[in-house]
Amino acid sequence: MELKKNVKNENGTCELEFAIDAAAFNEAVSKVFKKTASKYKVAGFRPGKAPRNIIEQMYGKDVFTYDAINELFPANYEAAVKEAGIDPVDRPEVDIVSADAENGVVLKAIVTVKPEVALGEYKGLKAEKTVHTVEAATVDAEIDRMRERNARIYSKEEGNAENGDTAVIDFEGFIDDVAFEGGKGEKYPLELGSGQFIPGFEEQVVGHAVGEEFDVVVPFPADYAAEELAGKTATFKIKLHEVKAKELPAADDEFAKDVSEYDTLAELRASIEKEMKEQLDRQSELEAENQLVDQVVTGMKAEIPECMIRDAIDDMVRDFEYRMESQGLKLENYLQYTQMTMEKFREGFKDQAEKQVKMRLALEKIVALENIEATEEEFEAEISRIAANYKLEAERVKAMIPTAEVKKDLAINKAIDFIKSNATITEVENKKAAE
Incomplete structure (x- = not known):
C-alpha cells in the first residue's frame, strides 16, 4: 500500500x-x-x-x-x-x-475523523461532596420491609377487610347499566391500599366481610387512558370471596437469625446501616466526579460530528432493547404501548448521547496531554474482573476483547482519577436517609 x-x-x-x-x-x-x-x-x-x-x-x-x-x-x-x-x-x-x-x-x-479537542481548565477545579448520615428511621424502614417480605399470610376467618389486607374479589363494571370491556375479573387478589385500581375503589372495599356482595361507585379520571371511560362514573358489582392478612414477625434476635447471617438484631441493624452508608458514599463520590467532569466538558471546544452522536444513540437504543427483552418485551411493542415513533424515541437520547460523546473526547484529551496509561497489572485485574462477572476463563476474555480497547477504557478511568486528585473537593454534611 x-x-x-x-x-x-x-x-x-x-x-x-x-x-x-x-x-x-x-x-x-x-x-x-x-x-x-x-x-x-x-x-x-x-x-x-x-x-x-x-x-x-x-x-x-x-x-x-x-x-x-x-x-x-x-x-x-x-x-x-x-x-x-x-x-x-x-x-x-x-x-x-x-x-x-x-x-x-x-x-x-x-x-x-475524530475532532480536534481544545480543553479549558481541568486542574484546580472545585466540587462538593455530601457526607451522609443514615438515620435510625431509615434502618427501621428497611427492617420493616424485611418483615413484610417474611410475613405469614393467612385467611381472616372473622372481621372486615382492612388496608394492607388482600381482598380476593369478583368484580364487573357498568356504565349506565351497560358492562364495559376490560371491567371484569374473577377471584382477583387486590391488595387494599396499594393503589392498583382507580382512586376510590379500594377504599370502598375496606370494611366489608367475606361473603358480602356490594357495589363500588367510582368516577374514572378525566385523563384515563381509555378515552371511552375517561371522566365517566362506573358502578362495580363486587363479591368478596376471601380476605388474606399478613402477620409480621417481631423485630428481634430470632428474626435476625432467620433472615440473615447475624445472631442479633443489633448486628443486623449495624450491617444495614453500614451498607446504606457505603451506598450513599458511592453516590456522593459519583456526584462529585460528575461535577468535575461537567466543568471540563463545559470548558472544552470541539466540533462534534453528527455520526458520533448517532452511534452513541444507537448504543443506547440497543442497550434499552436488550433490557426490554430481558423483561420479555420487544422494543416495537414498547413503542406501540407508548404511542411513540422510533424517530421520537431516538430523539429522547440525543442530549445524553451528546454529553457522553463530549465527556469521552475530553477525557481522551487529558489522557493524551498527561501521558496516562494503564499498567499491565491494571489490565490483568480488569480481565479477571470481566472473567469473573461472565464466568469465563481469563484467556478466553482476552481472545474476545481487544487489548487496546480495554487499556483505553482503563486510561479514561484514570483520567477521572487525575482530575479528582488535582481538584479541591469540599465535604458537606447532610443527614439523609437512604431511599
Whole structure:
C-alpha cells in the first residue's frame, strides 16, 4: 500500500488516496476468478471451466475487479489510516480512481475523523461532596420491609377487610347499566391500599366481610387512558370471596437469625446501616466526579460530528432493547404501548448521547496531554474482573476483547482519577436517609 494523498478538510473529514500495487491486485483478481467462475455461464463450457479471458469478454473486463477490490480494501484501508495518523469515527465513502492489471488500483476514501479537542481548565477545579448520615428511621424502614417480605399470610376467618389486607374479589363494571370491556375479573387478589385500581375503589372495599356482595361507585379520571371511560362514573358489582392478612414477625434476635447471617438484631441493624452508608458514599463520590467532569466538558471546544452522536444513540437504543427483552418485551411493542415513533424515541437520547460523546473526547484529551496509561497489572485485574462477572476463563476474555480497547477504557478511568486528585473537593454534611 502506498499513501498518495492525506488531506484534512474543514468539514471534519479526511480524504485519503492510496494505491495497491499491480501484483497484489492481479493476485486478488485471480483468487476471485477461481472462487466465483462457476457462477458465470458460458456456452460450450461446464460451470467453472470457462477460461478467465472468455468470461471477461462476455461479462465485461472488470467482472472480477470489484470483488477483488473488496477483498483488498479492509487491510489496505487500515494501513492507510495508520500511516495517515487519523482516527476515523464513521465508515468511509470510497471511490475507485483507477484499476487495471498494469498499474494496480488507486482508491479514494473520504472519512469523518475524530475532532480536534481544545480543553479549558481541568486542574484546580472545585466540587462538593455530601457526607451522609443514615438515620435510625431509615434502618427501621428497611427492617420493616424485611418483615413484610417474611410475613405469614393467612385467611381472616372473622372481621372486615382492612388496608394492607388482600381482598380476593369478583368484580364487573357498568356504565349506565351497560358492562364495559376490560371491567371484569374473577377471584382477583387486590391488595387494599396499594393503589392498583382507580382512586376510590379500594377504599370502598375496606370494611366489608367475606361473603358480602356490594357495589363500588367510582368516577374514572378525566385523563384515563381509555378515552371511552375517561371522566365517566362506573358502578362495580363486587363479591368478596376471601380476605388474606399478613402477620409480621417481631423485630428481634430470632428474626435476625432467620433472615440473615447475624445472631442479633443489633448486628443486623449495624450491617444495614453500614451498607446504606457505603451506598450513599458511592453516590456522593459519583456526584462529585460528575461535577468535575461537567466543568471540563463545559470548558472544552470541539466540533462534534453528527455520526458520533448517532452511534452513541444507537448504543443506547440497543442497550434499552436488550433490557426490554430481558423483561420479555420487544422494543416495537414498547413503542406501540407508548404511542411513540422510533424517530421520537431516538430523539429522547440525543442530549445524553451528546454529553457522553463530549465527556469521552475530553477525557481522551487529558489522557493524551498527561501521558496516562494503564499498567499491565491494571489490565490483568480488569480481565479477571470481566472473567469473573461472565464466568469465563481469563484467556478466553482476552481472545474476545481487544487489548487496546480495554487499556483505553482503563486510561479514561484514570483520567477521572487525575482530575479528582488535582481538584479541591469540599465535604458537606447532610443527614439523609437512604431511599
